[in-house]
Each structure stands twice: as structure tokens, then as C-alpha cells.
Amino acid sequence: xxxxxxxxxxxxxxxxxxxxxxxxxxxxxxxxxxxxxxxxxxxxxxxxxxxxxxxxxxxxxxxxxxxxxxxxxxxxxxxxxxxxxxxxxxxxxxxxxxxxxxxxxxxxxxxxxxxxxxxxxxxxxxxxxxxxxxxxxxxxxxxxxxxxxxxxxxxxxxxxxxxxxxxxxxxxxxxxxxxxxxxxxxxxxxxxxxxxxxxxxxxxxxxxxxxxxxxxxxxxxxxxxxxxxxxxxxxxxxxxxxxxxxxxxxxxxxxxxxxxxxxxxxxxxxxxxxxxxxxxxxxxxxxxxxxxxxxxxxxxxxxxxxxxxxxxxxxxxxxxxxxxxxxxxxxxxxxxxxxxxxxxxxxxxxxxxxxxxxxxxxxxxxxxxxxxxxxxxxxxxxxxxxxxxxxxxxxxxxxxxxxxxxxxxxxxxxxxxxxxxxxxxxxxxxxxxxxxxxxxxxxxxxxxxxxxxxxxxxxxxxxxxxxxxxxxxxxxxxxxxxxxxxxxxxxxxxxxxxxxxxxxxxxxxxxxxxxxxxxxxxxxxxxxxxxxxxxxxxx
Amino acid sequence: xxxxxxxxxxxxxxxxxxxxxxxxxxxxxxxxxxxxxxxxxxxxxxxxxxxxxxxxxxxxxxxxxxxxxxxxxxxxxxxxxxxxxxxxxxxxxxxxxxxxxxxxx
Numbered sequence: 001x002x003x004x005x006x007x008x009x010x011x012x013x014x015x016x017x018x019x020x021x022x023x024x025x026x027x028x029x030x031x032x033x034x035x036x037x038x039x040x041x042x043x044x045x046x047x048x049x050x051x052x053x054x055x056x057x058x059x060x061x062x063x064x065x066x067x068x069x070x071x072x073x074x075x076x077x078x079x080x081x082x083x084x085x086x087x088x089x090x091x092x093x094x095x096x097x098x099x100x101x102x103x104x105x106x107x108x109x110x111x112x113x114x115x116x117x118x119x120x121x122x123x124x125x126x127x128x129x130x131x132x133x134x135x136x137x138x139x140x141x142x143x144x145x146x147x148x149x150x151x152x153x154x155x156x157x158x159x160x161x162x163x164x165x166x167x168x169x170x171x172x173x174x175x176x177x178x179x180x181x182x183x184x185x186x187x188x189x190x191x192x193x194x195x196x197x198x199x200x201x202x203x204x205x206x207x208x209x210x211x212x213x214x215x216x217x218x219x220x221x222x223x224x225x226x227x228x229x230x231x232x233x234x235x236x237x238x239x240x241x242x243x244x245x246x247x248x249x250x251x252x253x254x255x256x257x258x259x260x261x262x263x264x265x266x267x268x269x270x271x272x273x274x275x276x277x278x279x280x281x282x283x284x285x286x287x288x289x290x291x292x293x294x295x296x297x298x299x300x301x302x303x304x305x306x307x308x309x310x311x312x313x314x315x316x317x318x319x320x321x322x323x324x325x326x327x328x329x330x331x332x333x334x335x336x337x338x339x340x341x342x343x344x345x346x347x348x349x350x351x352x353x354x355x356x357x358x359x360x361x362x363x364x365x366x367x368x369x370x371x372x373x374x375x376x377x378x379x380x381x382x383x384x385x386x387x388x389x390x391x392x393x394x395x396x397x398x399x400x401x402x403x404x405x406x407x408x409x410x411x412x413x414x415x416x417x418x419x420x421x422x423x424x425x426x427x428x429x430x431x432x433x434x435x436x437x438x439x440x441x442x443x444x445x446x447x448x449x450x451x452x453x454x455x456x457x458x459x460x461x462x463x464x465x466x467x468x469x470x471x472x473x474x475x476x477x478x479x480x481x482x483x484x485x486x487x488x489x490x491x492x493x494x495x496x497x498x499x500x501x502x503x504x505x506x507x508x509x510x511x512x513x514x515x516x517x518x519x520x521x522x523x524x525x526x527x528x529x530x531x532x533x534x535x536x537x538x539x
Numbered sequence: 540x541x542x543x544x545x546x547x548x549x550x551x552x553x554x555x556x557x558x559x560x561x562x563x564x565x566x567x568x569x570x571x572x573x574x575x576x577x578x579x580x581x582x583x584x585x586x587x588x589x590x591x592x593x594x595x596x597x598x599x600x601x602x603x604x605x606x607x608x609x610x611x612x613x614x615x616x617x618x619x620x621x622x623x624x625x626x627x628x629x630x631x632x633x634x635x636x637x638x639x640x641x642x643x644x
Contacts, residue, residue, distance in 0.1 A: 213629055249637055300629070301636060316640035 008516035010417065015517060028113035031515060033120050034099030035415070037090060040124065042484065044086040049480060051079040053473055056439075059458060060470040069456040073142035074157070076454055078134060080145025081162065085169050086127055088400050089258055092265035093176060093211075094123070096407050097204045099415060101180060103508045104198045106189025106526060108518040111182040119175040126169030133161035144454060146255065149236035149247035153228040160229050163222040170219045173261070177211030180204050189507075191526035195289070198506050198530040199282065202289040203268025206296035210257045210264075214300060218254030221247065245310050252303035260299040262396060263363075264292055266403030267334055270356050273410050274338050276504045277353040278345025281531040284337035291330035298326050305374050309383045317376055324374030331367055335360060350502060351425045355406035358433060362398025366391060369444065384454075387447025393440045405432075405483065412487060413497030417514035420494055424486035432479030438472025506530050560608050568608045575601050 009015060011031045014023040024032055055075050058066050067075070098116065102109055110116050134140040137158030143151055147166075152159050184205050188197070225247075227233045234240030236247045275282045282288065304312060304320040338360060347353070369391040372378050382388065413419050446465040451458060458466060500509040511519060575597050582593035606612045612620065 213626065217633075245640070249640070253633060301632065304636070304640065311644075312640045313643035315643040316636075319636070319639045 008518060008521065010512070010514045011517050012417070012514050013517075026117075028109070028117050029517065030098050030102050030110050030113065030116060031415075033116050034095050034097075036120055037094040037098060037123070040127070041087050041090060041095065044082050044127065046480075046484075048079055048082040048087060049477060051075050051082070053477055055079065056466075056470040056473040058456070059466040070142060071140075072456045073454070074134075074140035077141050077144050077162075081130055081141075081166070083396075084145050084258075085166055086123075086130070088262045088396050089169075089173065090123060090176075091262060091400055091404055092269060092407060093180070093204055093207055093261070094119075095404075096200070096269060096411065097176070097180060097207075097265060100411065100508055101201060101204055102183060102187070103511065103515060103519050104201050104506060104530075105184060105187060106192055106507055106520065106524050107183060107187040108520065108523070110179045111186055112179050115175050116179055119172045119179070122168055122172035122175065126165045126167075126172060129161060129165035129168060133158045133165060137161060146251060147222070147225060148251075149225065149228070149244045150238065152225055153236060160226050163225050167219050167222045167226075170215045170222075173211045174215045177208035177215075180208040181212070189523050189526050193526075195286065196526050196529050197289075199271035199285065199288050199292075200265070200268035203264045203271070203292045206292040207261050207264045210261050210296050210300065214254045214257040214261075217250060218258075221250040221254070224250075245307070245312060248307050248310055249304065252306045253300075256303040256306065257296070257300045259395070260295055262400045264295060266359070266400045266407075267292070269403050269407035269410070270338060270359055271334075272506065273352050273356040273406055274341045275531045275533075276410070276502050276506075277348045277350055277356075278342050279348065279503065279533055280341065280345045281529070281533060282337065283340035283343075284333070285529065285531070287333050288337050291333040294330035295327060298323065298330065302327055302374075305379070308376060308379045321374055321376045321379075325371065328367065328371050328374075335364060335367075348503070350409075351420075351422055351429075352406050352410035352502070354426070354429060355402055355409055358429070359399060359402040359406055362394055362402055362436070365441075366394030366396075366399055369394060382447055384452055385447035386443040386451045386453055389453050390440045390443030390447055393443070398436060398440070408487065410502070411508070412490070413501050414508055414513050414515065416491050416494070417497055417512075418490050418494030419497040419501065420486050420490035424489075425483060428479050428482035428486060430479070431475040432483065435472045435475025435477070435479055439469045439476055440472075442466075442469035442472065505532055559614065560611070564608060568604050572601055572604060 011029055014020070016023070018026055024036060027033065027036075054066070055072065058072060098110070137160065138156040139158060141147070141152075141157045141159045141162040142155060143157075143159060147159060147163055152163075184197070184201060224233070224235055228236055232240070234242045236242045236244050238244060271282060271288055302320060302324045304316055305324045308317050308321070369387070373382065373388065373391060409420070409425060442465045446462055446469070447453075449462060449465070451462045451465070497513045499511070499513050501513075502509070507524065508515070510524070579590075579593050579597055582597075583590040606623070612623065
């Protein structure tokens with residue numbers, strides 16, 4: 001134990017004169033801010049899940065008795081906006097990055113604690129504006145989460161406020177990125193060289209660079225949409241000599257790297273989980289670290305594979321198809337190294353490992369269908385079909401979502417000082433896994449059959465696939481309720497957790513559960529790599 | 540934390556004290572900017588192609604002069620210069636890839 005127990009109070013105890021809610025709302029402690037993100041994001045997540053369930057019900061009934069076509073358009077837009085901007089993009093960096101990055105590098109907090117709190121307020125302000133956009137102006141936006149011009153500049157719905165909400169959320173993302181990069185550069189503990197940093201930190205570092213470099217582009221683009229709507233500047237309006245394809249370029253220059261903002265920290269969490277339960281150093285540490293940077297770099301150059309049918313030049317189609325194939329290389333490096341880490345390990349099967357392995361399985365399906373999308377000839381066939389929706393959910397939900405669950409199970413005892421019921425989260429895994437695959441694999445099949453995405457009605461030949469998917473969505477929702485119900489119960493009623501229940505060797509397992517206010521009584525001196533398992537692999 | 544910030548501040552002051560641009564430098568740069576602006580105006584009278592190429596080549600030079608002298612980039616450390624170069628390099632790559640569409644459409 002680096003910290004003498006009892007010398008510092010737990011971060012969960014109020015300090016500094018304020019108590020209760022005010023102590024949380026004014027906190028600059030990175031751990032509390034991480035939890036505030038967690039609570040807010042899980043709430044938004046369940047709103048997004050609810051909307052998803054309604055959309056599935058609409059497709060089940062065929063006759064669309066539940067809601068109108070206009071409302072359906074609003075639902076898939078709001079579902080996308082909530083899930084993308086309020087859950088998956090901030091997801092792991094905001095929660096686990098905030099909570100664990102300083103601890104993993106041996107620091108007492110992030111470099112800019114007040115800026116960190118400001119990031120959370122930007123996030124909440126953006127979220128409130130997004131909610132307001134549903135009920136003000138011309139009603140909920142109906143453009144899809146991508147706000148494509150020229151429709152987004154013509155529609156009478158409240159796109160202006162919705163894109164302004166996304167603009168504000170972008171500030172939260174950029175400020176978090178600046179904070180993490182500075183923390184990693186300036187606050188690593190003595191002896192913690194770059195290659196002694198845990199891989200989650202490498203992933204957070206690569207993610208932060210994307211956040212800083214790419215987010216301003218979408219921010220400006222969204223401002224241009226607002227100016228189009230308010231004063232008609234004409235940059236995206238073909239009637240005024242503008243170019244709507246330029247909107248797609250500018251949007252995807254950010255939004256494709258944003259996919260890596262979503263998945264890279266998830267991969268970082270998996271790289272922490274696997275060695276802990278295999279009780280051996282991660283296989284190919286440097287390869288995984290550099291693959292994070294490669295994914296961030298190459299992933300920023302492939303945006304136009306979303307635009308193969310947009311009327312873009314054939315030359316650009318070829319260039320972007322080729323570049324897209326290159327991203328598969330660093331992604332595959334990670335998967336191969338994770339699997340190799342398990343080989344000959346002393347595997348301790350725990351819930352976090354089961355969810356992490358589920359991540360690898362689902363992410364592989366998502367990744368390989370992504371390679372299919374990147375191939376020009378196939379993409380023209382499946383563009384804007386349910387295949388895209390299925391692929392995207394395999395990557396974002398099967399990937400980032402399940403990694404989020406795995407990370408939560410892995411770090412929950414450290415964050416809350418309580419242990420959850422292993423049986424309960426194992427029981428939740430069943431409906432989650434079965435429901436997930438029924439829902440999204442059906443979408444892959446429907447897409448190959450030709451079912452277009454975002455359609456309110458469907459032809460009879462697609463109905464069976466929709467029925468399977470809808471039943472899957474019920475199972476998935478059941479699994480989510482069981483999973484989060486078990487964790488919620490554990491927060492209040494769970495047994496007290498040990499300081500190091502999984503035998504981990506990174507720094508967070510060397511401090512008490514829950515961690516003290518400033519993490520360490522004395523900043524530790526690091527003398528070896530992060531996955532140093534002594535005694536032949538046993539911690 | 541405050542010590543770290545103080546150290547960074549001292550180091551920044553030490554770097555900056557190595558040299559500040561003089562009024563003479565400012566005036567020379569200003570004259571150069573005026574000449575470049577004049578060249579751009581002149582090029583714009585030679586047709587659209589010349590105007591576009593003028594904008595693509597001369598405007599970055601003008602921006603570089605402003606960054607380097609007026610915004611004191613010349614007197615910054617290698618880290619800040621590197622960060623700006625990486626950012627500009629990223630922007631350049633985005634432009635090139637964008638032109639793979641626009642120029643061949």
C-alpha cells in the first residue's frame with residue numbers, strides 16, 4: 001500500500017466546508033467529476049435506450065399505429081444525438097479517464113482541475129440545450145444525427161438549437177482533451193517514463209489529440225449551418241452556388257475520427273483488464289501503444305468513406321477506400337495482442353473478463369463488417385441500409401458499450417469501495433449477449449436484403465427480420481436493467497470491497513478503495529513497467 | 540500544481556527574454572504584408588485561376604509572418620513550434636485529401 005490507510009479521508013466524504021449536493025457541484029476533484037459524468041451519462045443512455053425501444057416497436061407493428069412518420073424521424077435523430085454526443089463520445093474518457101488517468105500516472109489530480117469542472121458544466125449545458133431543442137421552435141429535429149445539408153438548412157424543425165447544443169458539447173470534449181494531454185506530459189510520477197505508462201493512458205492520450213484537432217472543425221461546420229439557417233450565407237446551399245457535399249466532408253472530418261474518440265479509450269480499458277485477469281504482462285505493449293496513435297492518425301484520414309454515394313469524385317472514392325483498409329492494420333494488432341496476452345496466462349475468470357472477451361467478439365464482427373463497408377463495390381450496395389446500422393451498433397455498442405460495462409465491472413470496487421454481486425452481473429450477461437445479437441445481427445441481414453435505414457415503413461419481406469430484432473431489443477433492455485440494477489444495489493448495499501480484489505498491479509490497485517482525496521499520501525516513484533507481475537505471473 | 544505552473548511561467552519568461560521584436564522589425568513585416576496584399580489584389584485582376592493560386596500561396600505566407608513576428612512564435616520554444624507545425628500539417632493533409640474530391644469531380 002502506497003498510502004497509509006486512514007490518513008486521508010475518502011474522496012466520497014465531503015471536504016472543504018461544503019456538504020451534500022453543493023460539495024459535488026463545486027468539486028474540482030477528478031474522481032467526483034468522473035462520477036458526475038457517469039451518473040449523467042447513464043441517465044441519458046437510458047433515455048436513448050427508451051427511444052430505441054419505441055422505434056423497434058414501430059417496426060414490429062408494421063402499420064405504424066403508435067406514432068407518425070414525422071415523430072419517427074425525430075426519434076431516430078434524437079436517439080442518435082443522445083447516444084453519440086451524450087454517451088459514447090464522452091463515455092470512457094469522461095468517466096474512467098477523469099477518475100483513473102491521474103491515479104494511473106501517479107498524480108494527485110488533472111493539470112487543470114477547475115477547467116475539468118468547467119468541462120462538466122459545458123457537457124450539462126449542451127445536454128440541456130439538446131433537450132430544449134425537442135420542445136421549442138419547430139419541434140424536435142428530423143435530420144438524423146448527422147444534420148446533413150441541404151435538408152438541415154431547409155427543415156422547419158429546431159435544428160438551429162440542436163446544432164448549437166452539439167457546438168457547446170464540443171467545448172466540453174476539447175477542454176477534457178487539453179487537460180488529459182497536459183496531465184500526461186507534465187504530471188507523470190517520477191520514474192514513469194512514456195513506456196511505463198499503462199495502456200489506458202496511451203489510449204486516452206491518442207484520443208485527446210483527436211478531440212483537440214478534429215472537434216474545432218465540426219464546431220465551425222455547425223456554426224455555418226446556424227448561419228445558413230439564420231442569414232442564408234449559402235455555403236452549403238446549391239441554389240446560391242454552395243456545395244452540400246462540402247458539408248459532408250466537414251462533418252465527417254470530425255465525425256469519423258469521433259468514432260475513434262469513442263473506441264480508443266474502450267480499447268485502452270480492455271488493455272488494462274486482460275493482463276489483470278490473465279496475471280501476466282500484456283503481449284506487445286509497445287505495439288498496442290503505437291497502434292493507438294496509428295488508429296488516431298490514420299483514422300483521421302478516412303472520413304470520406306461515409307460519402308461513396310454522395311457524388312464525390314471517383315478518384316477520391318478510390319483514395320478513401322484504400323486509406324480505410326489501412327485502419328484495419330492497427331486495429332488487428334490490438335486484437336491479436338489481446339488474444340496473445342491470454343495465451344498461457346493464469347486466467348482468473350471474473351465478470352470484467354467475460355465482458356471484455358464479449359467486447360473482443362462483438363468488436364471483431366463490427367470491425368470486419370467495417371472493412372466490408374470500406375470496400376467501394378460493396379458499399380454502393382449496402383450504403384444507407386440496415387447493414388450500416390447493424391455494423392455501427394456492433395462497433396459502438398458491442399465495442400464501446402461492452403467495454404464500458406467491462407471497465408465498470410473492473411473498476412467499480414475501486415470507485416465506490418463496494419463489491420457487486422457477481423451472480424447478478426453474470427445473469428445480466430445472458431440477455432445482454434443474446435438480445436444484442438438478435439437485434440443487430442438481424443439488422444446486418446436486413447441490410448444485405450436491401451432494407452433502407454431510417455424508413456418509417458417496410459415491405460413484407462423484411463418483417464420477420466424486424467420481428468427478431470424487436471424481440472432482441474426487449475432482451476437487451478432486460479439485460480441492461482439487470483446489469484445497472486445490480487450495480488445500483490451494490491452502491492448502497494454491496495459488501496465492502498478489498499483494496500485490490502482482482503490482484504491488479506497498476507497504481508490504482510495500490511491505493512485504498514475508495515481512493516483518498518488526493519490519491520497518494522506521497523507521489524510514488526515508478527521503477528518498472530505497468531504490468532509487472534512478480535513470481536512467474538502471479539500478483 | 541501551483542509550483543508546476545510557476546516553473547512553466549518562469550521558463551516561459553526566460554525564453555521570451557532572449558529577444559523581443561523591435562519596432563523596426565514590426566514595420567518591415569507590416570510593409571511586407573502590405574506588398575503581399577497588393578500582389579493579391581493585382582493577381583485578382585488577372586482572372587480567377589491566378590486569384591485562387593495567389594490566395595493559396597501568398598495568404599499562408601502572410602499568415603506565417605503574422606504568427607512568427609506579431610504573435611511572437613519566433614521567440615517560443617521548440618515544443619510550441621512543433622505543436623503548431625503538427626496542427627498546420629494536419630490541416631494541409633485535410634486540404635490535399637479534400638482536393639482529391641474537388642479537383643477531380
